[in-house]
Amino acid sequence: MARGKNRVRFSKLYTWAGCFRPPSPLERQQSMSVGGPGFSRVVFCNKSELHLQKPYRYKGNYVSTTKYNALTFFPKALFEQFRRVANLYFLLAATLALTPVSPYSAASLIAPLVFVVGVSMCKEALEDWRRFRQDNEINNRSVNVHVGGGKFEGREWKKVKVGDVVKVEKDNFFPADLLMLSSSFPDGVCYVETMNLDGETNLKLKKSLERTVELDEDEEFSNFHGKIRCEDPNTSLYTFVGNLEYNEETLPLGPQQILLRDSKLRNTPFIYGVVIFAGHETKVMQNATDPPSKRSRIERKMDKIIYFLFAVLLLISVVGSVVFAVRTKFEMPNWWYLRPDDPTMYYDPKNAVAAGLLHLITALILYGYLIPISLYVSIELVKVLQARFINNDIKMYHPETDKPARARTSNLNEELGQIDTILSDKTGTLTCNQMEFIKCSIAGTAYGRGVTEVEKATARRLGKDPRMLEDASIAEEGESVVNGSVNGSVTDIEMRPMPEKPHVKGFNFKDERIQNGRWVDQPNPEEIRMFLRILAVCHTAIPEVDEETGTMTYEAESPDEASFVVAARELGFEFLKRTQSSVIVQEPGPNGAPVQREYKILNLLEFNSTRKRMSVVVRDESGQILLMCKGADSIIYDRLGRNGKGFWNATKGHLAKYGDAGLRTLALSYRRLENAEYEQWNQTFTKAKTTIGPDRDELLDQASELIERDLILVGATAVEDKLQQGVPECIDRLAQAGLKIWVLTGDKQETAINIGFACSLLRQGMHQIVIGLETPEMRAIEENGDKSQIAKAARESITQQLASGHHQINLDTEDDNPHALIIDGKSLMYALEDDLKQDLLKLATQCASVICCRVSPKQKALITRLVKEGTGKATLGIGDGANDVGMIQEADIGVGISGVEGMQAVMASDFSIAQFRFLERLLIVHGHWCYKRIALMIVYFFYKNITFGLTLFYYEAFTTFSGQTAYNDWYTSLFNVFFTSLPVIALGVFEQDVSSRVCLQFPALYQQGPKNMFFTWTRILGWMANGVYSSVVAFFFTLAAFEIEAYRKDGQLAGIEELGAAMYTCVVWVVNVQVALALSYFTWIQHVFIWGSVALWYLFLVVYGAINPTLSTTAYKVFVETLVDSPMYWFITILVPIACVLPYCVYQGYQRMFHPMDHHLIQEIHYLQKHITEPEMYKQERKKAVQKTHQGFSSRVQASMSLEKTKQRFYGDSNQVPEQNSMPSMEREGRNLPRQEAEVQRPHRIQSSAGKKVYRI
Amino acid sequence: MTGILQAAEAEMEEEIALDDVGDLSTPNQIFMDDEGETSSTNQSFLDDGGETSTTNQSFLDDDGGSSVVKLLLLGNARGASLLTQLKQTIFHQLKYTKFTQQELPAWKPVITPKWAMIIFMVVGIFSIPIGIVTLAASHNVVQIVHRYDRECMRSKTLEDSVSYIQNPSVDHRCNVTLVVPKMMKNPVFVFYELDKFHQNHRRYMKSRSTKQHQGEDRRSVDSCHPIARVSKRDPIIPCGLIAWTLFNDTYEFGFVNSPNGPALHIPVVQTGIAWKSDVKVKFSNKVYPENFPNNINNSTGRSRFPVGGASLDPALPLSKHENLMVWMRTAPMPRFRKLYGRIEHNLHAGQVINVSIANVYNTYSYKGSKRLVLSTTSFLGGKNPFLGRAYLTMGVLCMLMALVSIFVQFRHPREFGDKTRLTWNREPSELYSC
Secondary structure: OOOOOOOOOOOOHHHHOOOOOOOOOHHHHHHHEEEOOOOOEEEEEEEEHHHHHOOOOOOOOOOOOOOOOOOOOHHHHHHOOOOOOOHHHHHHHHHHOOOOOEEEEHHHHHHHHHHHHHHHHHHHHHHHHHHHHHHHHHHHOOOOOOOOOOEEEEEEOOOOOOOOOOOEEEOOOOOEEEEEEEEEEOOEEEEEOOOHOOOOEEEEEEOHHHHHOOOOOOOHHHHOEEEEEEEOOOOOOOOEEEEEOOOEEEEEOHHHHOOOOOOOOEEEOOEEEEEEEEEOHHHHHOOOOOOOOOOOHHHHHHHHHHHHHHHHHHHHHHHHHHHHHHHHOOOHHHHHOOOOOOOOOOOOOHHHHHHHHHHHHHHHHHHHHHHHHHHHHHHHHHHHHHHHHHHOHHHHOOOOOOOOEOOOOHHHHHHHHHHHEEOOOOOOOOOOEEEEEEEEOOOOOOOOOOOOHHHHHHHHHHOOOOHHHHHHHHHHHHOOOOHHHOOOOOOOOOOOOOOOOOOOEEEEEOOOHHHHHHHOOOOOOHHHHHHHHHHHHOOOOEEEEOOHHHHHHHOOOOOOHHHHHHHHOOOOEEEEOOOOOEEEEEEEEEOOEEEEEEEEEEEOOOOOOOOOEEEEEEOOOOOOEEEEEEOOHHHHHOOEEEHHOOOOHHHHHHHHHHHHOOEEEEEEEEEOOOOOHHHHHHHHHHHHHHHOOOOOOHHHHHHHHHHOOEEEEEEEHHHHHHHOOOOHHHHHHHHHHHOOEEOOOOOHHHHHHHHHOOOOOOOOOEEEEOOOOHHHHHHHHHHHHHHHHHHHHHHHHHHHHHHHHHHHHHHHHHOOOOEEEEEHHHHHHOOOOOHHHHHHHHHHHHEEEEEEOOOOOOHHHHHHHHHHHHHHOOOEEEOOOHHHHHHHHHHHHEEEEOOOOOOOHHHHHHHHEEEOOOOHHHHHHHHHHHHHHOOOHHHHHHHHHHHHHHHHHHHHOOOOOOOOOOOHHHHHHHHHHHHOHHHHHHHHHHHOOOOOOHHHHOOHHHHHOOOOOOOOOOOOOHHHHHHHHHHHHHHHHHHHHHHOOOOOOOOOOOOOOHHHHHHHHHHHHHHHHHHHHHHOOHHHHHHHHHHHHHHHHHHHHHHHHOOOOOHHHHOOOHHHHHHOOOOOHHHHHHHHHHHHHHHHHHHHHHHHHHHHOHHHHHHHHHHHHHHHHHHHHHHHHHHOOOOOOOOHHHHHHHHHHHHHHHHHHHOOOOOOOOOHHHHHHHHHHHHHHHHHHHHOOOOOEEOOOOOOEEOOO | HHHHHHHHHHHHHHHHHHHHHOOOOOOOOOOOOOHHHHHHHHHHHOOOOOHHHHHHHOOOOOOHHHHHHHHHHHOOOHHHHHHHHHHHHHHHOOOOOOOOOOOOOOOOOOOOHHHHHHHHHHHHHHHHHHHHHHHHHHHHEEEEEOOOOOOOOOOHHHHHHHHHHHOOOOOOEEEEEEEOOOOOOOEEEEEEEEEOOOOOOOOHHHHHHHHHHOOOOOOOOOOHOOOEEEEOOOOOOOOHHHOOOOOOOEEEEEEEEOOOOOOOEEOOOOOOOOOOHHHHHHOOOOOOOEEEEEOOOOOOOOOOOOOOOOOOOOOOOHHHHHHHHHHOOOOOOOOOEEEEEEEOOOOOOOOOEEEEEEOOOOOOOOOOOOEEEEOOEEOOOOOOOOOOHHHHHHHHHHHHHHHHHHHHHOOOOOOOOOOOOOHHHOOOHHHHOO
């Protein structure tokens, strides 16, 4: 309940806002608040035919998620394809190829384009076909529909219409959004699983209106008529406003009565319902959204390279055209052999300008090889294959949930290797969202001996024995230790605690004082009874009995709540049954024997994130009306009555302690109500409840406010939010890889800080800069209530706090202790405003850790955007819930945890993993590899096309730029498709600089990505220069060898055919040898691809050369007849590749010799097997191979070790261990700091005994 | 069994204790190493904490699982067999293959200074002899190149030259004397060399019809513009600019025994100079020259096409016109040679050869030159020192590189796999950014 997760959905309601960039989720959300949804929908129950006519015309239930249909596929898919500028360019080239302007034959230009576009379209078609089949499967599901006269007939979903009455049976999905009329249960409830909507596995209770409960037979519907007025279709899954006019009554409807499409009926034999929204108007369909298209940094840079090459292309084309025009004008008239007296417009010396312009087009097509058509296809293909490897990685597979990692969009793989900042959600991401009731404070006494993971972890890292903690936690209470079970297994208590009883999920509470009914002997048994009763009654959980074992489990909306009910049961108050209007609890009677008591639920005041509390109003068997309320401590405190604060001080102390131990706390309270008071209030409340319209929620809040006062505090609960497996280790390694981790959580500050400690994002000795508005001054201003004044004061306060934060960091430069920024949502509201956000960012980037608490989903997205745009570095958002969707979509890469909670985050994400800890492998292994692969692949791609394209250009120069190529048309067209594509794909898919194990062993290697060492302009230009060099060598060497003398023993001279084929052979060899040199990882695949490509060229030459010369033209028998027995040809094919790669080799040798990079050295270490022969050295290096970081437990331990040393220096050799208790005091100190610092005075520093710094003015 | 396990556990814990914070994760390694390190000691296993051990723990949570891990740690053979079982049973959805896990056995070449040296050496050692051999081959080729376009033209002005060369009624004969510098072994090839003649001009290159020459379709002349048909019905055979501009200077060779004595005719073989594929496929023996502008002009003097180059004997099919085939293998560069014929005699050093040239081909309009070339060949072809020089240069360069790398090894030796060069072992100031 205390999980402040707002379920907000950023949806696709809005029109396409930007021309080039889809609107970011933030923009969408902002526009969402403009104007509420209308309330115009009218549904006539059982008269579905009415809705087909005007003015209604509601949509049918046919659902299509396909992008195309049979008719629109071609135009639409083609349009999509040619929206890519490159494709358009190639289409233009192909069109022009039909005219004589083209230097190539039309077929040789059109074929690759058709191939490229065809492949992409096939992919689209296949994906769409899959969607279509899925749709079909859903559309043809059957459901029972009322066909009149009380008869129900099976009908396909797609034929269901608005207004139809349907009967849905157990374990079936609802075909549309339904108004629930009745269920098989007499009280008209049903249980619904909403897994497909929000990923939550727990069941939800839905309840029909009292008036329609009796409609529980098929026959009842023959005369059933009603009119529903409700809101228009919208995306909000958790709201519904409407009313039902039935039997001349107007009944209010709420979300409780609405059954949403794609959720499933569970534990209920059947229900009846009326279709309100069908097909695309259903809430789930309205929510469907495609993730915004993202592009990686490398791709964006690649665009720049392409523009650059376009410029080069244009330049050389213009040069060529000018020369051509000039020579045509002045020289061609003398070239009688060209018949200049009988010209065509393309070579007309009298109109050289026109000829030149036409030539420009020719040249643009001709040198188009500089911009490879296949680059896009190759990259796409490579990324898809990379994604497959990510999906297939067993080490990112979670067998318990049977979920592998999924690359949902494949075009961001390389971005994974460039991440700088990780923005992480907390609940469900770092923690498992599994709550265990571990401690409680009742009537001012603390109970519970359980030790939290946080405490254990801290103790372990400080060298303490965690076993001692259990004693300590009791000893602290000043109570005697009962039945020390500590002596159990001595060897590894923390690994395998030996519980006497089997472990109950959600319950880790151990305290003999109140377990097994002994609580009656405690000083305040009545308070304890009330405490446990509140736990057992005040909730919305549903008991579920497993039919096979007879055990009872609880389905609750939040795991906290389930743990409460379980705790109550374990302590003797067993929640047995829930009916429409009551809760039955088995509790110990006055004599100790269990008795069943029924509590009539009169009202339920629901939990929401603004109220931060929930209450029930119940009437017990004695007729006493009770309000039970549980909620956040501050909220409850504000509502305590004068006589209700008896235990407040003691409880507050316990709450603080629990908070320090990383526990989630709730305060429990109750109030006795008089009948009259209740009746009066109930009227107000019912009125608010039946209101239709947007202000309903507010009215409800106001009504609740009226009764939730004068409460009596009973105690508080502490629930442990368990960290996910491997999270601390993963964070540690990510931090060592130089990644910054920010936690953005909806939790309150204390919890967030605790989790921060648990994950080692915060540690002792860190200077915490806490920015918040919870100051007395602010509170005073807030009480005065003028909104603008509050805002002004808040803004001032934040500005001041940011400034003093900066100041503090500047002052602290000489000591190592890092800073941590903790900021809450309220402050962020102001800090994220335009004029402050740069300050905030500057401060945040100077801090080692940043924790934002109490942030709304929108703020999560805003922070993400701030980091992304402010630092210009790549960000990764990771989360599991609907509230993380904004962050996930806004971040450069969104990762969804496909764990328990959510589909929504996963649906919005680019990658999904089952556990947070897989992020390590995803980034450090796959990210690193993909980054290097793609970076190398792209530069190599440009290299090979420059090499090839420039040889065309040089040859042109010798033909007076007339547009003639030395190569046969098909050589040129197949260059990128056949002879050079496979090696580059092998490079992009399989290349590994170091093995995955080494990647993980040396996390510092990851920094090559964020520092972008492999896609810098120097590197790109270096490769381009290499391409220019290779082209020069390949062209002029071949030319020199074949010109002007005979190249064979029999005196034959090289024609254009032979020269072209020889030169092309050289180019094919050069680019393939070059790729072989660039690789550092050869499996049989690389060998087959590289040498196979070369072999394929020869094969092609033979096969193509054997075709009739009208088709093969200049390639006819060129190889078998002229080249194969010419030693000159073979000598030159050996010479050119070696000469071409020589500078590359020299550079590589130089670099490796004088400036070796880390992966070079590690390769060498492995090559020499030093990691086996010198394990100590290897281990040392691995330990050192970390980025300087202040996050992660390694740094934490290091810090505490150095602390120890410092202390020893100060106090001599004492064995004093830094006290754990110093943490909270430190925090408090830190929290006060900014304000103190505001007065710009140089503070004195005093080294305190714990080694921390304290500022005194 | 349990005893062993406990021992292993104890050992493990000890290891953990030794190992400090960096390696807090449980050392286990259930996936076989791709680098064949499995055979190494226990130590190396324990050293593998880098692998996300947690992954393994997730499905090995129960005691059985972790004992498997521990068994493996002991290098137990049974552990290995259990491992295979595990691999088969655990992954329901994903299959473990070396391919999908990107663990295929691979060759990971690392260029060590020693290897770099060896490679440079080897390349050098191979290149230098190749260079010497090819250079020698080129050197041994004997060649006579004689430019004759100027000496065969009495007119000095351009206009005169052009009108002279275009006038068919004037005698174009011209005698040239060549001296054999060195013994030229049979066969001696006779070439003519033109320059500034753009056979590679696109307009020129395209102006041909393989279909027609091949005999597939006599009327397929669309590509031959501007030399396509004489009238609508009569295609020119062979059509196109290339055929029309066929080179037509002729040479007759004779030995000059004494300065004034009669020349002894030296026969020049003009068959077998074209490629077989041309003779057999590209130029049909069923297609005869027809309406060929150069022929028409010669006989009737009336044609809308001017005189281009050589005429073709209409009685001979295209497959017999080898000079045409040679000409039609268009040259890639504006300066080119074409095979004219073969002298199947040895020419001895000092012999004087008189060449009687019919200087009729117009190279004067575009200020080109004409050369007569007599050349022997080596196994590599003509006199072309490029290949030899290139190989020699490359060889020398490679040797030099090898020496430099040896030198560098001595002067600034860098320990291979030197840990001190790792970025984290260096001061930030000396870091080199790439």
